[in-house]
Amino acid sequence: MTTGSYIAFHGKPQLPAKFWPGVGIAVILGLIAALGPVFIGDENAQNLSLAFQAPSRSYWLGTDHLGRSVLARVIKGAATSLGLAVVAVAATALAGTVLGALSAWCRGWTNTLIMGLANTLLACPTILFVLLVAGLFGNGTWSVLIGICIAKWPAFARLSYIVTRSELIADHVEASRLLGFRTPYILAKHILPGVAPQITSTAALSLASTILTISAVGFLGIGIAPPTAEWGAMVADAIGYFPDAPYAVFGPACAIFLATLSATLIGESLASPTSTSGRS
């Protein structure tokens, strides 16, 4: 487990070169997800006589097996896939950070319980939880969200626990307590600045793996129900016709790839303090 971020080590933020391409892709994808749906028509409009078209002037990314525009569905899917991933990671990061800090603050039984649970869950693959929840409660956005939250909070909890525990015994926190500052003030002023940078980089890397998980679940046909445009489900729809009509696969697959790449680049540049220490 690496502690300390690039910023913490050097005082002045000197981000690696790969940070900016990551941000660039993220901004473009964000704009597409937010504004794109305004410019496209019905993404589910079918025209069977136009199935399996190669990219052309009217269909920039070609059409799928039902003659639907791949571009329109990729744009519509951006809002679904990315929105879900961002919400899932935000909820998970918040829950995990609070639970980890609570665990370090309370110690004793609360600590044993929370961190014991976290360490057990940490060993289990995310997709198992998502499959379990989705299988039990039916396909849908909520099942994917809940499954990801159950699987991913331990990583944040552990990080937050380790940082909070080391901050709590630090001299400046002790001094702050002796000066009579209240717990919420100490948490906000001294603990949070120590936790925040690492949570940010972990959240970015977690976003990357969450995008992959959501697309994998969509691909398995257990995630968001059709005909809602979702990148993983789009690949699953098109893969049966792959050798003859690769365009319908490559549109959504490249979108997943770009989104994950962007999150990975940002996460890695925030996480890598020096050339020798890597992410945990």
Added chain:
Amino acid sequence: MSLLRYATTAFCVAIAVATLCFAALQVVPGDPAMRIAEAKFGADGMSFRTADELREAAGLNEPVIRQYASWIARTLTGDFGVSLVSGQAVLPLVAERLQLTLLVGLVGIAVTIIISVPLGVAAGLRPNGWLDHSVSALSTLLASAPAFLVAILLVSLFAVNLQWLPVAGLRSPQGIVLPALTLGFIHCPELSRVVRNSVARTGQSFFVTFARLKGRSWSRIALGHALRPALLPVVAYLGVLVTGVVEGFVVIETVFNLPGIGKLLVDALIARDLPVVLGAVTIIGLGIVAVHAMTELLANLVDPRTVDSQASTTS
């Protein structure tokens, strides 16, 4: 001591997974017997009478607490009941499917190790060299590709264009080559990064500097001084790698239509086949615990210092 601790953990995990699954399945909306009837006979052929018979046969009309007690008792003796859809015993079914998954998984891990350890070592020996930067860039690209995209690209290259290997299925032994390659490739970025960081960190340590000051040859430093300390995090990482492999084979078995445990689990989830889901999840959970126990023992062999400080170095 370590073995005893892991045996206890395994026992707790088995109970916990079983309990969790059981509890979750209790609160699922809908009547399980109706779903089984639908899965077994189709939406047209089912009736309330068949559902009643199935409910009786599966013991679903008994009190919940008794169902739970009998489920736990049976789990601990290795009896996961029979599949509600096919009527086969769950344990032999899972065991049969597990063989294929283990085979593909082991070959996949071997592929990962064969590719990423040499690359990671080469990159770590000269941090910030051209090789380091290229391996790192390649890793980032590969880490961003979803498993099914890697599978599609491999299939289109080796099966469709070159026609060396079958596209999917298991009609011949060659059928496992592409799934194993996919599984191996998608985990290369993580492992090569761990190896590279570990080697680079060891290279900066004082004893390596000292050995260089003594005038030791480069190869003697690498093999005699740096290899063992650099190996430790790699061994510890293998446990994490296996967790990732579980994540991978669920998707990969579906892409390649391999009858492994991942496919079994996905199919059982869709059919709501309660005993098969519980059996498969419990077996996977136990397998993960077993692997973590083995990596810890292995880590102790590579570095005996970790025996005393397990609490802080493992997990």
